[in-house]
Amino acid sequence: MALKEPVLCKRIPTPPWGDPKDRHYVGYDEFVGTGGYEGLRKAITMAPKEVIDLVKASELRGRGGAGFPAGLKWSFLPPEDGKPRYLTVNADESEPGTFKDRLLLDFDPHLMLEGIAICMHACRLDTAYIYIRGEYHHQARTTQRALDEAYANKIFGEGSILGKIADRWPQCYVHRGAGAYICGEETGLLESLEGKRGWPRIKPPFPAVAGAFGRPTIINNVETLAMCGPILVNGVDWFKSMGKGRGEGVPPSAPASFGPKLIGMSGHVNRPGVYEEHLGVTVKTMIEDYCGGMWKGRKFKAAIPGGISMGVLATHEYEAPLDFDIGKRYSCLGLGTAGVIVMDETTDMVSVARNIARFFAHESCGQCTPCREGTGWMYQMLTRIEAGDGTTRDLDLLLEISGSMGAMPGTTICGLADGANWAVRTIVNKFWDEFESRCHKSAGVSLAVVGS
Amino acid sequence: MAWLMKNSGGMNIERRPEAYLDDALKAELEKTVLPHYPTRRAATLPVLHAVQDKHGWLPYQALEEVAEFLGLSPSEVCDTASFYEMFHLRPVGRHIIWVCQSISCELRGEHDIVTKIQEKLGIETGETTLDGKFTLMHAECLGSCGSAPCCLVDDKLHEDLTVENIDRILDSVK
């Protein structure tokens, strides 16, 4: 059953409830006039720990890719010591296929600001940085505009309704990146915020203990924070009435997929765009009911469920539900950002793999050898195969490289290597015949194929 | 990643007497940017953005001035600046066209758009037109996959590109 009413898109006209042509920047007055900042007003009447417990009970999971439970992350912070503690908001959105945070930043940035203020209150964080990717020029301007309004209305700054946190008035700033996908990785982001190149850090220590400027830091995605206001207003049961709970017999300790989700649809569909639906909606429903079907009357061939790092769904996996279990059930990495990239029957999967390998080769930060070299090799081999010069041995080698990159603990620092691994490996495995038919038979002995 | 490709050993640093990061800009940054951060180094990205916005690119002398302003060594600033795609350590055209080449855009015809621009301007990707007006660059996903193919011209996003409308878009750039 479709979502009854939009939550994150409440003020952003989105089909089936509204027409994208009517979208406009929602300023402070309109936001407040439509129930905005009520969640924050409620939060400040509660003890910080109560707010964390509420978010924990809602089982809100991170919307930035990894799906980590937000409330749990918040509870990892050490006790206050009076020194600065930070919130860094991940608005680096650079994963191909992902363009959902942009919608919130363009039209309803106050929804994110409300979540920021709630998180600062709950976690006792005195300074927030919104790290916006450099290419989001317009979004940095709309966010700054909303932030100025929020300061003027005492959400942040001197006299803030949050009161002083660790004896300081809470501050929130926009910090612009300058073009590097890796700065979306949480510790790459921190390095970048500190004015350095965005090289991810070895963990532990985790940011909650030693993050920005060596101090305890919470990092959350824009959409995760935007969800907090509505949860505070409407409560845990309301949130859990959406999305997909646990199946029968599943222990309560197993993570579920509650809540609504922004789903970005791109590629070969008639009406691409960002939509809002229950977590657990199927790829088929999204394509047929929201996107007006496949373009040019063609047939579905493949889809990437959530940004290219997640790997691919095969033709027969058309009805896969978009929830946090998708990885386990459909041999891909996971739901990621729910930025679904749809491909029609004419799509050349070798080109797709080549494009994706190029992305990772280009964006690898270069500090771990398997990732730096592996992504580059994969790109070169796929370019060769695409040009018709590959051998079946190249395919084996490709699977071996992708299968070992990031898979061996301790050889790579961040998740980029895993993403490249899953992306290439699942495309080659699930569309093996297509790759094989493009290659010459090799003379040598084939290496063992590494399974998915 | 934009690795710095200059051979610094034999590097001849071009200098000019007037500063890129002049006193007025310094005063403004000191007031509006530096108070946001607990360290001066954290202001590196915003300061580099500010200097580049003013000058178009970041000559080595400008990096040295930024380093001095922030109390860093020039190599630290250079290290940071060279990591990011958007910082230009060599001269570029007055306008930069960034065409997204990532998957959602490629699936919806990015190749034709790039070919069209290359033919129209008579340059390859990475090059600048002789009149110094345009530099053409490849970009990875611009976060506009739902209106692919797309490009940025300087700070303005253009969506749902076709070989026809890209022509008009470029003509309208002054």
Ligand SMILES: Cc1cc2nc3c(=O)[nH]c(=O)nc-3n(C[C@H](O)[C@H](O)[C@H](O)COP(=O)(O)O)c2cc1C
């Ligand atoms: C290579 C890489 C790139 C990432 N890019 C982003 C990004 O652009 N935006 C984002 O929110 N999270 C991104 N993440 C995930 C973050 O590391 C982190 O898990 C997330 O921001 C946490 O927020 P959440 O718990 O609210 O989802 C990326 C992770 C990796 C490994």
Ligand code: SF4
């Ligand atoms: S895995 Fe790749 S992107 Fe991540 S830190 Fe290592 S080299 Fe950099």
Ligand code: FES
């Ligand atoms: S793939 Fe081109 S904007 Fe995302």
